[in-house]
Amino acid sequence: MLTAVKNQIKVSFLSTRYALEREMLNKVTFITNIIFMILNNSCFIVQWIILYSIKDNIGGLGFKELLLLWGLAAGTFGFARFFCESAFNISDAINKGTLDNYLVQPKNVLLSYITSTVQVSCLGDMLYAYIMLFIYGITVKSFILFTFFCINGALIVVALAIIFGSLSFWFGRVELVADTMNSLMVNFATYPDGIFKGIVKILFYTIIPLEFVNYIPIRLIIDFNLNSFIIVIAVTIFFISLAFIIFYQGLKRYSSSNLMNVRI
Amino acid sequence: MAVITVKNLSKSFKVKTKEKGLKGSLKSIIKTKYKIIKAVKNISFSVEKGEMIAFIGPNGAGKSTSIKMMTGILYPDKGSIDILGLNPVKERKKLAYEIGCVFGQKEQLWTHLTPYDNFRFFGAIYDIPNSRVEKKINELKELFELDDFINTPVRNLSLGQRIRCEIVASLIHEPKILFLDEPTIGLDPVVKENIRVLIKRMNKEYKTTVVLTSHDVSDIEKLCKRVIIVNNGSIVLDDTMENLKYHYLNKKIVDAKMKEQVNLDDEDGITILKDKGYNLKIEVDTKKKSVSDALKLLNPDNIIDINISNVPLEQIISDIYKEGDK
Numbered sequence: 001m002l003t004a005v006k007n008q009i010k011v012s013f014l015s016t017r018y019a020l021e022r023e024m025l026n027k028v029t030f031i032t033n034i035i036f037m038i039l040n041n042s043c044f045i046v047q048w049i050i051l052y053s054i055k056d057n058i059g060g061l062g063f064k065e066l067l068l069l070w071g072l073a074a075g076t077f078g079f080a081r082f083f084c085e086s087a088f089n090i091s092d093a094i095n096k097g098t099l100d101n102y103l104v105q106p107k108n109v110l111l112s113y114i115t116s117t118v119q120v121s122c123l124g125d126m127l128y129a130y131i132m133l134f135i136y137g138i139t140v141k142s143f144i145l146f147t148f149f150c151i152n153g154a155l156i157v158v159a160l161a162i163i164f165g166s167l168s169f170w171f172g173r174v175e176l177v178a179d180t181m182n183s184l185m186v187n188f189a190t191y192p193d194g195i196f197k198g199i200v201k202i203l204f205y206t207i208i209p210l211e212f213v214n215y216i217p218i219r220l221i222i223d224f225n226l227n228s229f230i231i232v233i234a235v236t237i238f239f240i241s242l243a244f245i246i247f248y249q250g251l252k253r254y255s256s257s258n259l260m261n262v263r264i
Numbered sequence: 265m266a267v268i269t270v271k272n273l274s275k276s277f278k279v280k281t282k283e284k285g286l287k288g289s290l291k292s293i294i295k296t297k298y299k300i301i302k303a304v305k306n307i308s309f310s311v312e313k314g315e316m317i318a319f320i321g322p323n324g325a326g327k328s329t330s331i332k333m334m335t336g337i338l339y340p341d342k343g344s345i346d347i348l349g350l351n352p353v354k355e356r357k358k359l360a361y362e363i364g365c366v367f368g369q370k371e372q373l374w375t376h377l378t379p380y381d382n383f384r385f386f387g388a389i390y391d392i393p394n395s396r397v398e399k400k401i402n403e404l405k406e407l408f409e410l411d412d413f414i415n416t417p418v419r420n421l422s423l424g425q426r427i428r429c430e431i432v433a434s435l436i437h438e439p440k441i442l443f444l445d446e447p448t449i450g451l452d453p454v455v456k457e458n459i460r461v462l463i464k465r466m467n468k469e470y471k472t473t474v475v476l477t478s479h480d481v482s483d484i485e486k487l488c489k490r491v492i493i494v495n496n497g498s499i500v501l502d503d504t505m506e507n508l509k510y511h512y513l514n515k516k517i518v519d520a521k522m523k524e525q526v527n528l529d530d531e532d533g534i535t536i537l538k539d540k541g542y543n544l545k546i547e548v549d550t551k552k553k554s555v556s557d558a559l560k561l562l563n564p565d566n567i568i569d570i571n572i573s574n575v576p577l578e579q580i581i582s583d584i585y586k587e588g589d590k
Binding site for chain 1: 385
C-alpha cells in the first residue's frame with residue numbers, strides 16, 4: 001500500500017516535471033507569464049492602499065493582514081493550478097474522452113490526469129504569495145503555517161474543481177458551471193470575510209468554502225488555535241473524499257470517444 | 265489456455281437526439297429526447313495464449329467499444345469479461361500491469377520528450393526498476409530498430425517512427441496481451457509492412473497474445489490466423505483465416521485476352537465483369553461451374569493470355585459485412 005502511494009507520487013511528480021519542461025521550451029513566454037502574473041496581482045493592491053488610507057480596518061483586517069490574505073489566496077490558487085491544472089479541465093476531458101490513456105495505466109486515474117499539465121503563470125502567483133508573506137513579516141512559524149495552508153487550500157480548490165467538473169459524467173457540457181464556481185472562489189478570496197454577511201457567509205462554509213481555504217487559515221497564522229486547525233483538516237479530508245467518490249461514481253458512466261488526439 | 269474469455273457482453277450508449285435547426289434546439293432544451301444505441305450486443309468469444317486475432321468490422325460496428333471494455337476503459341452493461349483471470353471492471357489496475365494498449369488515433373507519448381525519456385516515464389508508471397527498464401529499452405530498441413531516433417523529440421519523428429515508439433512504450437512492462445486498435449492508420453504501405461514485420465517478430469519473440477483491429481485487410485491477412493468479424497454490435501463470423509478463405513473463396517476471377525470474341529451471356533455460374541471485345545474478365549462460381557469447364561467455354565486455342573486469381577479478401581469481408589447488415 002505504502003509502496004503504491006510512493007510510486008503514485010513519483011509518477012505524479014515526473015508528470016509535473018515533464019509538463020514544466022514542455023512549458024520551458026519557449027523561454028520568453030515562460031518568463032513573461034510569470035512576471036505578468038506578479039504584476040497583475042500587484043495592481044490590485046493599489047486599490048487597497050487607497051482604501052486603507054481612508055480607514056485602518058476593513059472587515060476585521062488591517063493592511064498587513066490584508067496583504068497576507070492576498071498572499072495566501074495567490075499561493076492557494078497558484079499551488080492548485082500549477083500542480084493540478086488539469087483538474088480545472090476535467091469536464092472537457094470527460095466530454096472529449098481523453099481519459100482513455102490514463103485508464104489503461106496501473107495508476108490512480110484521477111491523480112495521473114490532474115497532474116498531467118501545469119499552468120506556468122501560477123509560478124508567478126506562488127512567488128507573489130511569498131513576497132506578501134515577507135512584507136507581512138516572515139518567521140519560521142508563519143512560513144511553515146503559510147506553506148501548509150497554501151497546500152491545504154489548494155487541495156480544497158482542486159477537490160471542488162473535480163466535483164464540479166465531474167458533473168459532466170451526468171450532465172454533459174458543464175464547463176461553464178465549473179468555470180463560474182472556480183472564478184467565484186478566486187474573486188471572493190481576496191476580500192476580508194468581515195465585509196460579507198447573511199447568505200454569502202453561508203456559501204463560504206458550503207459550496208464556496210473560502211472560510212476553510214483562506215479565512216480561518218489567516219486567523220490561524222495570526223493566532224494559532226488547535227480546534228480550528230483540526231476543523232480545517234477535517235473539512236479538507238471531507239472535500240477530497242467527496243471529489244474521489246463523485247469522480248469514481250461518474251467514471252462508470254464514462255463513454256470515451258474516437259476523437260483523434262495527441263498529447264502535446 | 266484461454267487468456268481472454270468474453271461471455272454475453274453488451275453495452276449501450278444513451279445519445280441525445282434533436283430535430284433540425286434552431287427550433288429543434290429550443291425544443292430539446294424543454295424536452296430532451298434520447299436514443300439508446302446498442303453498441304455491443306451479447307457477444308461471446310475466447311482467445312488462446314499467443315494467438316494473434318483480428319477483431320474487425322465496419323465503422324461503428326462495436327469493435328473499439330468491445331476492446332475498451334476488455335481493457336477496463338468502459339464499464340459493460342451486461343456480461344462478463346475475464347482477462348488472464350482478472351475482471352477489468354474490478355481489477356483495472358492489476359490488469360493494466362498485464363496488458364498493453366496502442367490506440368492508433370490516440371497518442372500517449374509526450375511529444376516534447378525523446379522516445380528514450382518517454383520509455384523511462386512508462387517504466388515509472390509500471391513500477392519497473394531503472395536497471396530493468398534500461399535493459400528492456402535496449403532489447404526493444406534492437407527489435408524495433410529505434411537506434412537512429414531514440415534521442416530525437418517525438419514531435420520531430422515521422423508518423424511511422426512514432427507508431428513504432430508507441431508500440432515499444434506499450435511493451436516496456438512486458439504485457440502478456442497487446443491490444444492494437446488500428447495501429448497502422450495513416451501510414452504509407454512501406455511503413456505499414458515494416459510495422460507488420462515488427463509485430464510478427466514481437467509475437468514470435470515474446471509469445472505475446474495480440475488483439476488487432478484494423479480496416480486494412482493486408483494487416484489482418486499477414487498477421488492473424490483467426491478473425492472475428494463484428495457488425496452492428498454482434499459477431500457475424502469467428503473463424504480461422506484459412507477457413508474464411510476456404511469457405512468464401514469459391515469464386516475465381518478469370519482475366520483473358522482472346523483471339524476472337526466469345527459470347528458467355530446466360531451461362532450459369534459465370535458473371536461477366538468486363539467485356540472489351542478481345543479482353544474479357546469473368547467471375548466463375550466454382551460451386552456451379554468448375555474453372556476447367558469455364559476455360560472450355562472460352563476455348564483454350566482461342567486464348568492468347570490468361571490470369572486466374574482469387575476474389576480479394578477485402579471483397580469477401582465487405583460481403584460478410586453486407587450479409588450482417590441484412
